[in-house]
Amino acid sequence: MDLQIALFLIQDGVVNGAIYALLGMALVLAFTVTRVIFIPQGEFVAWGALTLAGLQAGQLPGTVWLLAMGGGAVMLVELWTAWRRQDWRAVPRAAGWNLLYPALIFAAARLVDFQQMPLIVQILFALLVVVPIGPMVWRLAFQPVAESSVLVLLIVSVAVHVAMVGLGLLFFGAEGARTSPFTDGGIELGGIPVSAQTLWVVGSSIALILALTVLFGRTLYGKALRATAVNRVGARLMGIPTSLAGKLSFTLCALIGAFSGILIAPITTIYYDTGFLIGLKGFVAAIIAGLGSYPLAAAGAVLVGLLEAFSSFAASAYKEVIVFTLIIPVLIWRSLASRHVEEE
Template sequence: MDLQIALLLGQDGITNGAIYALLSLALVLVFTVTRVIFIPQGEFVAFGALTLASLQTGVLPGTLWLLIGLGAVAGLIDTVFALRDRQLQRIPRILGINLALPLALAGLLANIPLSSLGLPIQVLLTLAVVVPLGPLIYRLVFQPIAEASVLVLLIVAVSVHVTLTGLGLFFFGAEGSRTPSFTDASFEIGDAMIQGQTLLVVAASLTLIVALYLFFERTLWGKALRATAMNRTGARLMGISATMAGKLSFSVAALIGAFSGILISPITTIYYDSGFLIGLKGFVGAIVGGLGSYPLAAAGAVMVGLLESYSSFWASAFKEVIVFTLIIPVLVWRSLTTRHTEEEE
């Protein structure tokens, strides 16, 4: 390996690590707020990439029908509860958010020339379709069992992953999709050729991380999520709704997943089940951070990206094994240095 190859591999590792860092932050956020190890995080990556690819070909994405279906079920359930509690004034808002907005979005997408839209508009429409799936999944699946043990929540998360993977196959088929590159620019720095796509991915990832930092530090909702992550019982006693915190954390996780899928869609071909492996590598980074530290999770994810890149050069057939083996010494070290505490009631 010469210097030029090392620089190229490092470039790929940093690019992948930036995506893994975003996913690891989302996993840490969801776990600290809801105690859910969000295995389906990778499905939002695949849904984001494949939805954008569908829009660019002028086809209505299958995720749109999933959004309408989940919204209809959630609207029906919440309407029944509102009738039972005699809170009739809530019904228009429930139906408006869960059913009217998805149907309005479907009507908009069905009546505009999707393939001729500019890339920024297509990206915004992709996020508008995919991101609301996050809070809807929390409302229908995890909110009713919010007080269950971490193990039960994990089992349910695995079942959601399997279901979404099957739906992805049904909606998008077994063929992969790859969107056109956002930029064809390249820059030569010394012996290294830096691709503009790489710089765009890293810059977008850093921008989103800074936006998340400002969200948690400067907004009331962000502070509510931080309070819930630190002490769920104390947050409830201070009037912070656990349901609101759960939906908001799933919304942020869905946003991060869909945005990550959009970023990597020009770099690699995405299939209906590609998100699981990508999300799993983000999970390794989150484990390095102990599922509790955002900086350590991001650093661990970048390390995973670099390890994967250099492993592909030295032992390409075993690169996945090498990456996932990293989790073993981390878990052993944490089991020896972390004092066990009972799960919070």
């Protein structure tokens, strides 16, 4: 291996690590607010990329149907809850978000030719389609068991992942897709060409890392969200709506996942199940961070990306084994260094 090959591998590792950092941050976000290890995070990566690819191909994305189905299911749950409590005040707002909004998105997807629209409009519409599915997943799968133990929430998360992978295959098919790059061209660093899309990936990751760090570390609202994970009963007594905190965190997770998929779609082919492996590597980064620190999750993600890049060069057949083996010493070290705390 000479210096030029090493620089190419470092570039690939940093780009991959930037995506893993985004997903690692989303997993840390979901866990710190809701105590949910959000395994389906990778599905939003695939759905965001495939939705944009469908718009650019002039097709009706499958996520439009998923949004309509999810909205109908959430509306039924809200009506049942209102009937049991005999409190109908929240029904009009629920109908607006879960019936009217999906109907408007469906009409826009059918009537507007997004194939002829600028790329920024296509990206924004893809996010408008995919991101609302996040809080729908929270409302249907996790909010009813939000007070359960972490183990129960993990089991539910696995079940949701299996269901979302099956829905992805049903609505998108087994074919892969790519999208157009944000911008053409690039620059040269140390004799190594760097594409503009690579710069978009790294720059967006850095911006989101800083934004989430400031939000949860410096703002009162971010600290209030974190308080729901530490003590849900105490947070509720202090006036923090825990259900709203869960919806907001899952909305942010869906936004990060969908945008991550849109970022990488021009540089790799995305399939309906591609997101799972990407999300799993983000999970390794989140574990390195102890599911609690955004900067440490980002650093762990870059480490995972570099390890994957150099492993693919030295032993490509075992690169996944090498990457996931990294989690074993981290878990051992955290097990020996942490104190046992009884869960309430």
